[in-house]
Amino acid sequence: MESYTEQAAVADTEKPVEEKISSIAPASAPSKPDPREMIQSMIEEQEGRRKKSRFEAKERSSKLTEKEQEEKRVRAQIREKKGPTEQQLNEWRVEFGHEGEKRLLEYLSKVPVVSVVDWEGHENIVRMPGKVYVARISALEDFKGTGDFALSWGDKEWLLVDLTVSTNPEILAKKWAKEKNGGPRVLNINYNTLSNASLGAIEDQNKVIEAIKGMVSDYKEERLQRTVSRL
Secondary structure, eight states, X not given: OOOHHHHHHHHHHSOOOOOOOOOSSOSSOOOOOOHHHHHHHHHHHHHHHHHHHHHHHHXXXXXXXXXXXXXXXXXXXXXXXXXXOHHHHHHHHHHTTTHHHHHHHHHHTTOTTEEEEOSTTGGGXXXXXXXXXXXXXXXXXXXXXXXXXXXXXXXXXOEEEEEEOOOOHHHHHHHHHHHHTTOOEEEEOOHHHHHHHHTTOHHHHHHHHHHHHXXXXXXXXXXXXXXXXXX
């Protein structure tokens, strides 16, 4: 057996292995970004966004033009008594973005104080105070521009409503102009809000209720002003 002194002597003769430590610092200082390159990159990104926006706007405009032309064609057929059947008009409702009406009905049918009734004979329905009655207008009347819904609270008159999910200023301007000239009241609600409300989202349901309340409130205010102006 080796003695303690022999073990110590061997340990003294062995040299420790040197640990190599690599630096985390870069070998050379990083170069400063070129301000001109940064500005050029920003300009290129902005131009790319503008091109995309112009393309999307052109595409939306093209779709709207096609829709308007199709509506004019079918309206002409109706005037000439060559109009489409109710089934074809219902298909038109789906094809041209009337899904929002369906979503609104789905939500309103779940509200306890609201009664969703049929359009046929809706004016003869016995109405109770404290309840709101909603009737979706027939596809033919919808297409003629009568509106999308008829709304009544209690035993009051039926108010024609034009529901729109559009965000296009030109389309909204036309609808509001029609409203001022005695057309249906415009109810503008985002489609996602309608969809989420029909699925039970409380926040979106509140938005729908507030939009309807606002529309009715504006209508009552305008009617009051007309009454006062006659006095």
